[in-house]
Amino acid sequence: MVPLHLLPLLAAPLFSLFLFGNVYGQRRRNRVNNAFLALSADLFGMALCDFLLRVTSQSFIRHALMQMTVSLFFLSSLFYINLVYSLAKRDRDIPFRVIFFVSIALSVAPFVNISMLLDGSAMVNGLYVLKPNVLLLALFMLFTLPVTLYTVGLTVYAYRMEKDRSDKMRLLIWLCGIVTGFLYLMTVNFVLPFFFNNSGFSPYGTLTVIIVEIFAWWSVVRHNFLLVNIRQLEEIIGKVFQDSGDAFLLLNRLDKIVYVNNDAAGLFGAGTEAARDLSLAEILPGYAKDTAFSNLETTLRLPGKELSVLVSKTKLHAADETVNSLLTIRDITQVKRAEEARLRMQKLEALGILAGGIAHDFNNILCGVVSTFNAVKIGARLDPELKEILTVGEQTALSAQSLTHQLLTFSNGGQPVLENIDIIHSLQEACTFAARGNSVKLEFYLPQQGIFVEADDGQIRQVFQNIVLNACQSMNEGGVVRVEGVVKEIAPNQMPPLKAGRYIEVKVTDCGSGIAPEILPHIFEPYFSTKKKGSGLGLAIAHSVIQKHKGHISVFSEVGSGAVFSVYLPISENGKAAVKESANLNAGRRKGGRVLIMDDVMVVRLTLSMLLKQLGFVIDESASGEEALKIFEDNLKSGVSYRFVITDLTVPGGMGGRELVRKISALAPAIPVIVTSGYSEEVEIAHYKDFGFAAVLRKPYSVPELEKVIRSVEHPV
Numbered sequence: 171m172v173p174l175h176l177l178p179l180l181a182a183p184l185f186s187l188f189l190f191g192n193v194y195g196q197r198r199r200n201r202v203n204n205a206f207l208a209l210s211a212d213l214f215g216m217a218l219c220d221f222l223l224r225v226t227s228q229s230f231i232r233h234a235l236m237q238m239t240v241s242l243f244f245l246s247s248l249f250y251i252n253l254v255y256s257l258a259k260r261d262r263d264i265p266f267r268v269i270f271f272v273s274i275a276l277s278v279a280p281f282v283n284i285s286m287l288l289d290g291s292a293m294v295n296g297l298y299v300l301k302p303n304v305l306l307l308a309l310f311m312l313f314t315l316p317v318t319l320y321t322v323g324l325t326v327y328a329y330r331m332e333k334d335r336s337d338k339m340r341l342l343i344w345l346c347g348i349v350t351g352f353l354y355l356m357t358v359n360f361v362l363p364f365f366f367n368n369s370g371f372s373p374y375g376t377l378t379v380i381i382v383e384i385f386a387w388w389s390v391v392r393h394n395f396l397l398v399n400i401r402q403l404e405e406i407i408g409k410v411f412q413d414s415g416d417a418f419l420l421l422n423r424l425d426k427i428v429y430v431n432n433d434a435a436g437l438f439g440a441g442t443e444a445a446r447d448l449s450l451a452e453i454l455p456g457y458a459k460d461t462a463f464s465n466l467e468t469t470l471r472l473p474g475k476e477l478s479v480l481v482s483k484t485k486l487h488a489a490d491e492t493v494n495s496l497l498t499i500r501d502i503t504q505v506k507r508a509e510e511a512r513l514r515m516q517k518l519e520a521l522g523i524l525a526g527g528i529a530h531d532f533n534n535i536l537c538g539v540v541s542t543f544n545a546v547k548i549g550a551r552l553d554p555e556l557k558e559i560l561t562v563g564e565q566t567a568l569s570a571q572s573l574t575h576q577l578l579t580f581s582n583g584g585q586p587v588l589e590n591i592d593i594i595h596s597l598q599e600a601c602t603f604a605a606r607g608n609s610v611k612l613e614f615y616l617p618q619q620g621i622f623v624e625a626d627d628g629q630i631r632q633v634f635q636n637i638v639l640n641a642c643q644s645m646n647e648g649g650v651v652r653v654e655g656v657v658k659e660i661a662p663n664q665m666p667p668l669k670a671g672r673y674i675e676v677k678v679t680d681c682g683s684g685i686a687p688e689i690l691p692h693i694f695e696p697y698f699s700t701k702k703k704g705s706g707l708g709l710a711i712a713h714s715v716i717q718k719h720k721g722h723i724s725v726f727s728e729v730g731s732g733a734v735f736s737v738y739l740p741i742s743e744n745g746k747a748a749v750k751e752s753a754n755l756n757a758g759r760r761k762g763g764r765v766l767i768m769d770d771v772m773v774v775r776l777t778l779s780m781l782l783k784q785l786g787f788v789i790d791e792s793a794s795g796e797e798a799l800k801i802f803e804d805n806l807k808s809g810v811s812y813r814f815v816i817t818d819l820t821v822p823g824g825m826g827g828r829e830l831v832r833k834i835s836a837l838a839p840a841i842p843v844i845v846t847s848g849y850s851e852e853v854e855i856a857h858y859k860d861f862g863f864a865a866v867l868r869k870p871y872s873v874p875e876l877e878k879v880i881r882s883v884e885h886p887v
Contacts, residue, residue, distance in 0.1 A: 182217035185380050186210050189387045205256040206390045209249035213383060216242035237280040244276035244309075247317050254321040257344050257389060258328035259337075269317055276309065322348055333424050340389045347385020351378045417499040425450055425495075437501060439472060450497070454481060462495070470499065478506040533848030534771045536870035539567045541777030544873040545784065567870065586626030586718055587856050587866065590744050593623045593630070593674060594655065600631035601653050601678075604638040609648035612638075616655040621674050622742045629715045630739075633723075636708040637678045637735050644682030644733065652679040657741065665738070668722050672741040679734045685727040693725065712737075763813035764788045764805075768798035768830065769846070770821045774869070778816065781873060785880075787813070795825025799833055812841050814883050816867065819847035819854055828854055831862045842883040846871075 190210040193203055216239055223235040251269050255262060325348065329341040355378045417434035419427050427448060430438075438448060450457050453471050462485045470477040480500040543564040547557060594616050605612050623630075641651045654677040662670040685693065692698045694713040716723040720740055727733035765787045769775045772793070779789040790805070790812075792798035798817065805812070815834060817827040831843040842864030847855055858866045864883045867876065 179217075179221045182380055183214050183221060186214035186217055186383060189383050190214060193387065193390060202253070202256045202390055205249065205253040206386055209246065209253050209386065210383060212242055212246045212249050216246060240280040241277045244273055244279075244313075247314060248273035248277075251317060251321055253386060254324055254344070257341060258324055260324070260328065265320065272313060276313065318348070318352055322352075333426075343385055344389045347382055347389075350385070351382040354378050354381055415500075417501075419497040419499070421450075421495045421497055434499065437470070437477070437499065454479075457481070467502075470501075477501055478503045531848065533869040534774050536567050537848065538771075538773035538777050540564055540870040540872060541774075541781055543567070545777060545780045564872065586629050586715070588624045588626060590622050590742050591625055591627045591630070592620040593625070593676075593739060594621050596627055596631050597634055597653065597655065597676060600634040601638045601651075603631075604635040605642060605651065608642040610642050610645055611648075611650050613650055613652045615652065617657070621655070621657065622744065623674065623719075623739045624742045624744075625719050625739065626715075630719070633712040633715050633737065634676070634678070636712045637737075640708060641678060641680035641682065641733070641735075644680055649681045652677070654679070658738075660738075665722065668738060669720075669740075673721070673738045674741055676737045676739070677734055678737075679732060681732045684729040684731050685725070685733055686729055690725065690727060694723075762786050762788070764790065764810060765814060765816065766790045766792070766798060766802055766812050767816045768792045768795060768821075768827070769818040770794060770824070771818075774818075781876060785877070794821055795827070795830040798830060799825070802834060803837065806837060811838075814864070814880070815841060815843045816846060817843060819845050827863075828861055835862050844879055844883060 190207060193206055193210070196203070219235045219239040219242065222231075223239055226235065248270055251266060255266060322345065325341055325345045329338055329345065332338045332341060415433060417437045418431045419434055420429040422428050427450070438444075438453075440448075455468055455471070457466075457468070462483050464482045466481045466483075468479060468481060470479045478501075480502050482498045484496045484498070486495055543560050547560050547564075597616065598614060601612055601614075638651060638653075645651075656675050658673050658675050660668050660670055660673050664670075689700060693709050695710060698710075713723055716737060716739070722738040724736050725733055726736075763786075765782055767775060767778055767782070767789060768791075769778070770793050775791050775793070779791055782789055790801050792801055795817070798815075802812070802815070815831075817830050819827040821827075827843075827845050827847075831845070834841065834843055843862065844865045844867055845854065845858055845861075845863040846867040846869055848869040854861050854863070855866050855868070865879045867879045871879075
């Protein structure tokens, strides 16, 4: 039976074995756990050997146990400092390597010659007590004591440098363990024997193992508990939110990132480890460190890019202090861009409505001016010089129409009025017109034969005028603008959104300064301009028009190398242009007849009536659709027929042309109705035949245009 005074000595190895099994049973392999298990195994062996040494009477067994005890004692310094480095999160440096090699050397020394370290043992109070040699005491003072003091200093330094409260607590617990164990060891082995002149206290020095291991185990278990909590949160976030598309970050009390999901790593453009080193205050302006908030809209600033994000911060009331809050970041860059695009479209719609009203009134005024010029030229005998002045005035008034036409392109009704045109002819004229007054040279590389496309000739000319004008403005010192045209066969899915078929590709190349990469994606956006006096509408108009013609426009540019604009337009299956009017406008037209005109603007009615009378027609005028319908019905009952009817499309607060043509067609289907409007972008103008009209006459119009429309309804092709 073991005497009672031996039980404290047996408690040390048993307690070491228990703590070893407790930590090992958690099956969590990390640096701190491995260091603790190694130290516990060493202390268990040392405490067990020390216990057996003191109760064994066989001298040769005691000799072997003394060797093992002293060897494990020196080896414990290695495992001890390894645990300290692990708790302090310190890499193994030169002092660690020195202690490592010295510990290995000293642990081998007892097996070489134990007598250098111990003089033997003596029986005191029924226990064998070791008699340390001077060399062992010197080694203790020169190695073990400095190692202990070094680890204390290392722990204190790590405690002061650590900012996380939980890590500071673990280091403080371990520091208390070191100091308590060291004080107990010094008391039992030196202080008590000195004051009481009794070496019987020294066998109980192994109880230092229990003290040290209690504090070490406490630190390790707390470390594992915090890791388990973090891992559980990571697992929950990983499984529940991994594919949500939002970035989730776990933060500690210092707002340092301790975990990020894959979406966060992808958002930051870094790995999960690299993302943890990011500073939230630097990448998220307006971020509040100590407060929770929801749906904070800010900018995420990362190297090479800025993203619009929505940030929410939620405080977590966890059992530990490592994880303090959850930060959610949602990338709303595309949403913001879509919202901005929607706002721009709303602006354009409002602009289109405003422009439509302006265009209607403005074109009515122009119509009166142009018609007056024409009436004077036709009705009066004028000398050639005066007639030339009137012609210039007429052309100037007609050119003013383009001022509203650019804005109308963006309105909802800005659909092209399609006709078969020779794109080569229109392209040459438009580019030449745009380059006038600029110090640039145009070079054309176009097919000799005509290429026909279904397009609105005015809108297509405007596209190439805007592109060439943009090229000219990029070459302040002059240069060459190349205009090339080639027919291409586009295969299915070769160039989305173009459908398969034959296209003409027109390239406009300049030798200007080029377009910067950050500007290039925005050049087709409305109101975007790098010029001080630019409206930002020219290229936006070109893009809008080409899209409405089922074509495609793109640009390639490098800074210092100019720009290349490529325009694709589908080639028409009908390989001929619209029939041109002969020089003699009256040739082939039947003279005389009655015409009904309806327009709410008096000046338009008067000038149109004057022109038609000079062309030999009898005119009935009306200011509204209701009045025109009554005149038509009354004359029809009286047996008076009309050659054709000319009606304005819109009449504020009354019957317009759309309703009038329906009622006239019901009464007399054979009488053609011509629609005219100052707002030439209405859908009824673009697709006039779908609404029962025979032809369209856009305000302002010249006498040749009027004659051409009359001829088309009397001799339809």
